[in-house]
Amino acid sequence: MEPWLLTLIVFGLLLVGIAVALPIAFVLSGIGVVFTYLLWGTQGLVMITTTLRSSGMEFILIAVPLFVLMGNFLEVSSLADDLYKAMYKWIGGLPGGLASGTIVICAIFASMTGISGVATVTMGLIAIPSMLKRGYHKDLAVGAVAAGGALGILIPPSIPAVVYGSITETSVGALFMAGVVPGILLTILLMSYVTIRVILQPSMAPPMNERFTFWEKFKELKGVIAPFILILLVLGTIYTGICTPTESAAIGALGALISCAIQKKLTWRVINISLWRTFKMTVMVIWIVFGASCFTSIYTLGGASAFVTSLVTGWNMSTMTTLWLMMIIWIILGALLDPMGMLLITIPVFFPIIRTLGVDPVWFGILFIVNCEMAYVTPPFGFNLFYLKSIVPSDVSMADIYRSVIPFVGVQFLCLVLIMYFPEIALWLPSMMLKQ
Numbered sequence: 001m002e003p004w005l006l007t008l009i010v011f012g013l014l015l016v017g018i019a020v021a022l023p024i025a026f027v028l029s030g031i032g033v034v035f036t037y038l039l040w041g042t043q044g045l046v047m048i049t050t051t052l053r054s055s056g057m058e059f060i061l062i063a064v065p066l067f068v069l070m071g072n073f074l075e076v077s078s079l080a081d082d083l084y085k086a087m088y089k090w091i092g093g094l095p096g097g098l099a100s101g102t103i104v105i106c107a108i109f110a111s112m113t114g115i116s117g118v119a120t121v122t123m124g125l126i127a128i129p130s131m132l133k134r135g136y137h138k139d140l141a142v143g144a145v146a147a148g149g150a151l152g153i154l155i156p157p158s159i160p161a162v163v164y165g166s167i168t169e170t171s172v173g174a175l176f177m178a179g180v181v182p183g184i185l186l187t188i189l190l191m192s193y194v195t196i197r198v199i200l201q202p203s204m205a206p207p208m209n210e211r212f213t214f215w216e217k218f219k220e221l222k223g224v225i226a227p228f229i230l231i232l233l234v235l236g237t238i239y240t241g242i243c244t245p246t247e248s249a250a251i252g253a254l255g256a257l258i259s260c261a262i263q264k265k266l267t268w269r270v271i272n273i274s275l276w277r278t279f280k281m282t283v284m285v286i287w288i289v290f291g292a293s294c295f296t297s298i299y300t301l302g303g304a305s306a307f308v309t310s311l312v313t314g315w316n317m318s319t320m321t322t323l324w325l326m327m328i329i330w331i332i333l334g335a336l337l338d339p340m341g342m343l344l345i346t347i348p349v350f351f352p353i354i355r356t357l358g359v360d361p362v363w364f365g366i367l368f369i370v371n372c373e374m375a376y377v378t379p380p381f382g383f384n385l386f387y388l389k390s391i392v393p394s395d396v397s398m399a400d401i402y403r404s405v406i407p408f409v410g411v412q413f414l415c416l417v418l419i420m421y422f423p424e425i426a427l428w429l430p431s432m433m434l435k436q
Contacts, residue, residue, distance in 0.1 A: 010035065010298070014345065024341045025284075025291035032294025039298070048294055059246055061166055061289065065282040066249035067157045070230075072274035073256035074112055083108060083227065084126050086220040089212045096198035096205045098136065099144040100191040102127040106148030107187045110155040111231045112252070120149025120384045124391045135206040138396055139404040140194065146384045146401070147190055147408035150376040153339065153369060155183030157234060157249065160339055160372050161365065163285065167292055167343070168351050170361045172245045173238050174430040178366050180235070181425050186373075186415045193411050226262070230255045239433055285340075292344045319357045323420065326350050327371065334375025338383060342375060343368070366419060366426040374412045377405045 010031055017027030036044040087101030094100065102123055109119040124145050131141035153160050156176035165172035198205045234252040237243035243251065260266040317325075326346070333342045347368070354364050376384045379402040388401055419425050 006035075010295075014295075023287075024338075024344060025287040028291035028295035028344055029287075032291070032298045035298045036294075048297065059244075061162070061286065063157070063162050063172070063246040063249040064159060064285050065278050066246070066253045067159060067162075068281045069274060069278040070112065070249070070252040070256040072277045073253070073260050073270075074109070081126060082220075082222070083224065084123075084130070086217075086224055088130075089217045089220050092208045093211070094195070095202075095207075096140065096194040097208065098127070098131050098134065099140050099194045099198075099205060102131070102144050103148040103151075103187060103190050103194070106145070107151050107155055107183065108227050108231070110152040110183065111157075111235065112227060112256070119152050120145060120387045121391060123149060124388050128388075128392055131205075132393065134208065137204045138400055140197070140204045141404075142388060142392060142396060142401055143404035143408045144190070144194060146377045146382075146388055146405050147412065149384050149387070150373045150412075151183060151187065153376070154179050154186065154366075154373050156180060156238075157245070157252070158369060159285065160343065160369055162245070163289060163340070164343060164347065164365050164368060166289060167347055168361055168365070170365055171430075174362045174433070175365050175369075176235070176238055176245060177429045177433050178362050178426040179369065180429050182366055182370065182415065182419055185418070185425060186370075186412065189411050189415055190408065193407065197407075226259045230259070239429075241433075288340050288344060292348070295344065295348065319359065320420075322353065322357060323359070323367070327367070327416065327420070330368065330371040331374065331378075334371055334382075335378045336381055337375070338381075339372035339375050342372065360423065360427065362430055363419075363423045363426050367416065370412065370416045370419060374409055374416070377412070378409055379405065 013031055014027060017024075017030075033045070033048060036048055040047070083105045084101070087105055088098065091097045091101050091104075105127075106119040106123055109122065128141050128145055131144075132138060152158075156179045158176065158179055161175040161179060162172055164170065165175050194205075230252060233255055234248045237248045237251060238245055257266070260270065329346065330342060333346070337345070351361070351364075354361070376382050379385065382405070385398075385401050385405065389398055392401070
């Protein structure tokens, strides 16, 4: 079969499968299996089993259930409450302080879990009622939680970074380190937006009337100790080269377990819920990896990947123009698909192109993850928007949620532009790690 025809057929079927709401993993694997059989017969099916075994045996994938388990243990502990109390007393008196503090807590949770939903749901339950009770406009309260929760896939550890690294054979440790500075930058940009908007529109967040002594503030810092120990354990061991990302994930999961025990939250019910949630999330991710492996195999061996690469490079566009075309495609897909779907559909096509153009795969991975972060809060199908709808007060409509996130998406886009034109933002820390 001609590569151009194979490209049209497989992507046409992929779009049909998505349109009828079939699970993306099964659509990809189904296309891979059917076309392998049509092109190479039963011998080709043996190749698929070999490919799946190879994908499933990758050591880095063990990090997925461990990071997910760590996040689930943290969700049922009182860490979020302790962090919120500390932020409330320390920066609650600043313009929009509660919203900015919520973003900081989401960033801290992101660096302990790697999952967007944990921070979004947890802070949605804690912070939104608190802000609304103190007169915060619902646009600011809801938008801050939605955007802050999305930091979970940029600030390491990041589950999408693990999957991207597995599919593209890019160092997950380098991807983790590359996400640190962009994550901090985006956190600062989001907080700056909140502060500037409240200064310009004081009615968005009335000033806090409560005042606390330094000793009262200092006592709340005990709630920050456990999170920072976990962050240092996970990221510090990766940065120094003491542990691989998978080994650091195991340390993080054990640390979260100990934290639950210290907080006296470690019951059999908590263990059962955490393990069951981890099992469901892990199975979903692994099926996605399997589906991607099947689809990528047929796409590459059928010559379609080389065809698309030669087609794009033959247009003689500049590297930056090509990258912006990819960004636009991701932004459009992000409004319609979940980030994992974006990864599986586009990375097999885009990655050979960027390698031909000489683009750093770590930098490209961070650009993709920032787009994933935007996808989590981009209407109409951003995942964080639906997470929030399930927990916000009844007087907050879906239209309110959509409206609240638009400015925050603009801030995320600004961060994307900065990383596009200043790659060192993402690449500086990994380069320092390599010098260790």
